Amino acid sequence: MCQRFYIDSSRLKPINQTLVAVMLATNPGQDENLEGKVMSTGGSFRRSGHLAMFRRLLRGLAILLALYGSAAPTAAKANPFIAKAGETPTTVQVATCAVSGGFIHLYTAMDNGLFDKYGLKIDHRFISGSAMNLAALSADEVSFLYCAADGTIPGLASGVDGKLVASPLIGLPYVLLAHKEIKRLEDLKGKSIGVSKAGDLDDRLIKTLLKKFNLSTADITIRPIGGSQPERYNAMIGGIV
Secondary structure, eight states: OOOEEEOOHHHHHHHHHHHHHHHHHHOTTSOTTHHHHHSOTTSEEETTTHHHHHHHHHHHHHHHHHHHHHHHHHHSOOOTTSOOTTOOOEEEEEEESSOOGGGHHHHHHHHTTHHHHTTEEEEEEEOOSHHHHHHHHHTTSOSEEEOOHHHHHHHHHTTOSOOOOOOOOOSOOOOOOOOTTOOSGGGGTTSEEEESSTTSHHHHHHHHHHHHTTOOTTTSEEEEOOSSHHHHHHHHHTTOO
16 A cells, blocks of 8 residues: 655645755756656645655755755855964054054053954054154155054155055044033133144144134243153143143
């Protein structure tokens, strides 16, 4: 007596061609009309033949999926910039033009060994001022420079041999610090504000801020301190500004 295994043919149909393709690929000698033989009238398989054939198809598909799963991790391309085992690191001279929280991206990368991952050994140098840094860049004393755009772009425009490749900072990393008795900008009347030097970004920002509050250099003295943020902060703590 021939036993039957029933299955809803409408559910099987979408995967039928895939199963047949797997069977033909793994067994090249199979009949070209295999698909027609797999499906039975009324959605049934005869256990004596067709069901066994269906099981072989499922087995072939399972093997194919297993092979694909094991090969998938190796299919991804390796990052060509990652340092290879035993590779000698390349020394790169990096300069910063100020001690600033705006350069935290670079400090974080150095402190966490991100450059080491890519086979780079960083020789970090602090050179005060954008002009001196651009001179060092032109003389090949540093490989790349981390500095404020307002200081470097005019130098590049004047013919300095260099190229701006990235701008990781969005916005202005500036706040106005004052002694505790200063509550409002107007409280600075008759006092002084420290900047790096005349014409630098902080000098221009202070003048813009004074204008916004209907103040001018006649009300508040702008005093060049030199250096970067630490020098201006120390000048405030020392009562110079």
